[in-house]
Amino acid sequence: MAAPTILRVSLALALAVIACGGCDDADSVVPPAIHDPGEPWQAAPFAIDPAIIAAAEQTCRDPRMGMMPKAGIPLVLADARGGNYLYLKFAAGGDEAECFVQRDANGTLTNQGGGSSSGGNAQPALAPTEIQLGGSGSQSSGNAPGQTQSFASGRAGGAVMAIEIVLSNGRSIQASLNGGWFAAWWPSADSASRAAGYDGSGTLVGTWP
Numbered sequence: 001m002a003a004p005t006i007l008r009v010s011l012a013l014a015l016a017v018i019a020c021g022g023c024d025d026a027d028s029v030v031p032p033a034i035h036d037p038g039e040p041w042q043a044a045p046f047a048i049d050p051a052i053i054a055a056a057e058q059t060c061r062d063p064r065m066g067m068m069p070k071a072g073i074p075l076v077l078a079d080a081r082g083g084n085y086l087y088l089k090f091a092a093g094g095d096e097a098e099c100f101v102q103r104d105a106n107g108t109l110t111n112q113g114g115g116s117s118s119g120g121n122a123q124p125a126l127a128p129t130e131i132q133l134g135g136s137g138s139q140s141s142g143n144a145p146g147q148t149q150s151f152a153s154g155r156a157g158g159a160v161m162a163i164e165i166v167l168s169n170g171r172s173i174q175a176s177l178n179g180g181w182f183a184a185w186w187p188s189a190d191s192a193s194r195a196a197g198y199d200g201s202g203t204l205v206g207t208w209p
Contacts, residue, residue: 037103041082041187043173048080052103056086059109060099069097069116077178079151079185085112087185089153093122098135100149100185112149113139126180128159129206131197138189152192153183159205160197168193 032047039046057075061068069075069090079087084104090097099114117135126132136152152165156177163175163182167190175184175195197206 035080035082037080037082037086038084039082043081043171043186045079045081045174045176045184048078048086052109053078053080053086053088056088056099056101056109059101059111060088060090060114062111068111068114069099070095070118073097076181077176077183079176079183081185083187085149085185087149087151087183088114089181089183090116091181094118096135096153098151098153098183100139100151123155126155126157128157129197129199130157131155131160131163131195131206131208133192133195133208136192138191147187148189149185149187150189150191151183151185152195153181154195154208155180156182156197157206159199161200162198162202164196164198165192166194166196167191 035046035048037048037052056078073090073092073095075088076091077089079089084102086101088099088101090099095116095118097114097116100112102110102112104110131154133152133154138148138150140148156163158180160177163177164172165175165184166172167186169190171190173184173186175182195208196204199205
């Protein structure tokens with residue numbers, strides 16, 4: 001599966017950081033740079049201030065919102081890649097939820113909606129290189145009429161260290177990946193058509209569908 005050179009470089013850098021996690025020299029482990037959520041949207045996720053993620057989670061769990069994660073369902077990852085939007089994924093057992101949060105010029109966070117599903121029982125374990133694309137969809141921004149955000153999320157086996165999602169328009173993006181869950185959002189109505197998983201050496205090990 002071909003992908004733009006820029007994406008390959010970002011995947012390589014992400015895998016290099018993962019590989020260095022086992023280095024003997026602690027000085028060689030460089031923490032990720034902290035970005036501002038208001039930077040222009042980019043195809044690869046980036047790290048932001050954990051305090052912003054914590055505040056975004058509180059915004060998603062606000063009981064005044066009609067759609068929010070059920071109590072006890074933990075946040076598994078927050079996908080930040082610019083545009084002043086965060087996509088939060090919650091999951092536990094067979095229960096899942098997602099929530100979009102927008103930050104305005106004053107730093108105020110607003111819940112822009114999301115969804116949830118309940119599967120009851122825990123999902124079966126995946127094979128080490130298996131990828132499953134689960135929830136996906138699009139929504140229009142309430143504060144910016146005419147703008148659309150789309151998302152996709154799923155699960156990956158333990159041998160998968162990086163996920164590439166290819167959209168229906170052919171564009172490739174790198175997903176956030178944590179604890180066997182992956183997710184990504186992008187500013188268009190294009191759908192996720194396929195996904196690829198890579199191991200720690202950058203070798204393609206799994207695909208979906």
